[in-house]
């Protein structure tokens with residue numbers, strides 16, 4: 001568990017209702033929607049704040065069309 005983000009209160013509203021959930025999330029990039037499966041993040045039901053861990057952000061970016069476009073440019 002070392003290095004894992006431990007959040008007990010929401011950084012935005014201070015609510016202690018914030019909790020860790022795992023969901024498929026849908027993001028949009030330039031009118032294209034893409035789904036990132038089984039994303040774990042902290043979700044605050046009070047204010048709607050979502051807090052992602054760093055590795056989760058990387059996972060989301062990896063699924064993004066923007067990421068793959070950048071990758072293709074690097075390889076070319």
Ligand SMILES: [Zn+2]
Pocket residue numbers: 010011012013014015044045046047048049
């Ligand atoms: Zn909140």
